[in-house]
Amino acid sequence: MSSKVLKIGQISDIHIGEDENLVQGIDVRANFMKALNSPSMHGIDLLVLSGDLANEDAEPGAYEYMRDQVAKMSIPVCIIPGNHDRVEVMQNYFDLPVKNGKCYYRFDFQGRSMFFIDSACGEVSQDQLDWLEQEIPKVKEEVLLFMHHPPCFCNHRFMDLRYHLRNMVDVRKVLNKFDNLKHIFCGHYHSDFCVEIDGKTVHVAPSTQMQIDPNAPYFNLKSSAPGWQVINWGEDFVESAVHF
Template sequence: MASKVIKIGQISDLHIGEDENLVQGIDVRANFMKALNDSSMQDLDLLVLSGDLANEDAEPGAYKYVADSIKVCKTPVCIIPGNHDRIEVMQKFFDLEVHNGKCYYRYDIAGRSIFFIDSACGEVSRDQLDWLETEVPKVKGEVLLFMHHPPAFCNHRFMDLRFHLRNMLEVRETLEKFDNLHHVFCGHYHSEFEVTTNTGLNIHVAPATQMQIDPNTPYFNLKSSAPGWVTINWGEDFVETEVQF
């Protein structure tokens, strides 16, 4: 009997504001709802919100809006914070697994395991990396990992220069130790990328639902205000991703 293909929807960098006012001239709530309700996001086994749910400073109204919106989801939802989020505010609206102020955990689904780590402060803490080194080898099969910041430069001139993961080499050194981890899913860069390291670690960077930033200039330049999101099909011996706009 063939193993189940797990379908995961990833929405990243919502940047929802405190209220219904536009954010940088964009209706970010409408963008989020477009992604959430798109036909491509039907029949999910898991929905992942991979950080920056709030716009600038962990606005409570943003989290309330997101929490209310996902209440109707029939699928489980996993959440991690981004650099514009704050755990202490998020915890008032979401059931998060937090250890020493960091949101990281393992989620098991259909006999397989997905790991989530917290890079909201711009780096991944040593205790999280130690936890991965203990927990990932316990899983016999392939695992996936979600985090907000990509653990690699992505040839995005603006984000690589100013907002990259500060300890990416330390993080990647840890991730590349695992024989059963080949796919890492991120956001943060407001642009779609796929990067493969020399050791074969595939780093998938999701576009944002807020807006897309031009990767070809070293300064901020809006490329598009259209939302983007990702669907992932995870089979026993394959991982397929499709970026949606």
């Protein structure tokens, strides 16, 4: 593993609409650009967009906008779909590795290995779990995993009840096999969490669209301020910080 500290910016749940109109009264494009241009994101080596790029149902205008923004960047950009995205539409705008209709891949960068899996349908397919079992053991050093849905409950009363990862038990059985996987990065919950499970840390990034009140059992807008996460990955540490 390289001794360099790898700085990764994670932006999730962007919910860009078809055009420049407000989404639920929120300027989601301005929110995304605020995150992308934040001083906290200066000097990132890699950008991860961890799902729900589009607002409701894979609006082509959303992907066209996102494609044009990331095309301006001089660093790698890794993308996975969320439950409001559709891979078959995203492929028209991004170069995504897709197998059996799912977007999942390993990305090696600056001596580090990261794994990206697709939970857009609300589950992680068996094909992906089998692939993780084959691929992660090939790496001796620490690896990171990115997925849209957290593989655990997060004490978010609204999201845990209605929109949790349906096969989280099966997913965790597989993830628990990997001693070199200690940090998992997600989104989806429109709120930030850091959850310890099975000796691993699940880092849940907030949304750039809006934050949902985790203490209410129904949808309750907590804030329309954008949030994002910055990860620093060193030779013997992984740290994440949430910014608003």
